[in-house]
Amino acid sequence: KAGVTQTPRYLIKTRGQQVTLSCSPISGHRSVSWYQQTPGQGLQFLFEYFSETQRNKGNFPGRFSGRQFSNSRSEMNVSTLELGDSALYLCASSIGTGGEETQYFGPGTRLLVL
Amino acid sequence: KNEVEQSPQNLTAQEGEFITINCSYSVGISALHWLQQHPGGGIVSLFMLSSGKKKHGRLIATINIQEKHSSLHITASHPRDSAVYICAVRWASGNQFYFGTGTSLTVIP
Numbered sequence: 001k002a003g004v005t006q007t008p009r010y011l012i013k014t015r016g017q018q019v020t021l022s023c024s025p026i027s028g029h030r031s032v033s034w035y036q037q038t039p040g041q042g043l044q045f046l047f048e049y050f051s052e053t054q055r056n057k058g059n060f061p062g063r064f065s066g067r068q069f070s071n072s073r074s075e076m077n078v079s080t081l082e083l084g085d086s087a088l089y090l091c092a093s094s095i096g097t098g099g100e101e102t103q104y105f106g107p108g109t110r111l112l113v114l
Numbered sequence: 115k116n117e118v119e120q121s122p123q124n125l126t127a128q129e130g131e132f133i134t135i136n137c138s139y140s141v142g143i144s145a146l147h148w149l150q151q152h153p154g155g156g157i158v159s160l161f162m163l164s165s166g167k168k169k170h171g172r173l174i175a176t177i178n179i180q181e182k183h184s185s186l187h188i189t190a191s192h193p194r195d196s197a198v199y200i201c202a203v204r205w206a207s208g209n210q211f212y213f214g215t216g217t218s219l220t221v222i223p
Contacts, residue, residue, distance in 0.1 A: 033211070037155075043200060043213040056210050088155050103147070105157040 002026065004093050004106035012112045018079040021109045025072050025093030031055075032074040033103065034066060037088040046089075049074055050096070078111075086113045117141065120201050120214035127221050133188040135217045137201030140182065148175050148186050149200040151216070157200075160186070191221045 005024045013019050025032050034046040045058040049068035066076040072093075078085055090108045094101035119138045127133050137146070148160045161168050161175040163184065168175050172191075177184040188195055201214040 035211075042215050043202070045211045045213075058210060090155075090157060092157075102159050102162050104159065105149075108155045110155070 004104050006091055006106040006109050010110050013081050014114050015081055017081050020075055020077045021089055023074045023091035023106060026104055029093035029095050030072050031094045031096055032068055033092045034076050035090045081113045083113050117212045118201055118203055118214040120217050124218045127191050129221055129223050131191050133191050135186045135199050137184045137214055139203045142206040143203045144206045145204045146177055146184050147202040151198045193221045193223050196220050
């Protein structure tokens with residue numbers, strides 16, 4: 001079974017631009033979660049989608065949004081990029097949304113905002 | 115204040131040593147996960163615990179729900195165990211994940 005894939009792997013943007021990141025979960029997984037990792041804040045939860053519905057959202061501004069498609073693929077969008085948005089963005093998939101589900105992480109998209 | 119506290123932050127061990135990493139959290143959880151992150155970013159989920167103890171190879175994870183504490187043990191440590199180990203908890207209410215700051219482990223041959 002193929003693992004979680006994320007595209008692109010690396011991205012350079014300038015302040016004020018917007019960016020869309022993509023995540024394809026493991027086949028059969030219906031839950032996709034997004035995380036941001038920075039050296040200063042560590043890993044932080046962005047949001048979780050299950051069956052095209054956002055189930056949970058972390059404490060991030062409205063510039064961060066996401067969606068999930070009927071095939072469980074998910075995208076996250078960051079509008080009006082700020083320097084502080086430079087981070088590794090990880091997505092993880094699981095079969096369901098129960099707290100006891102093992103999450104499988106993708107390799108991440110490394111975003112640099114200049 | 116971070117809801118999830120890990121200790122130690124950094125750990126250097128000689129190959130073969132027994133290693134313990136600790137995680138404490140402040141509120142009721144539905145599950146606790148131990149994650150391993152190698153240089154380059156890739157994260158692997160090692161264990162998911164809601165009670166008791168789990169073992170996989172040289173890795174053992176335990177959780178004490180009453181004391182809100184979990185430990186990750188590595189027996190007979192090896193240089194390939196060098197990585198950052200992260201504790202993540204899922205709150206019983208709200209279902210969000212909160213992460214510890216990670217423990218950076220270096221195992222010297």
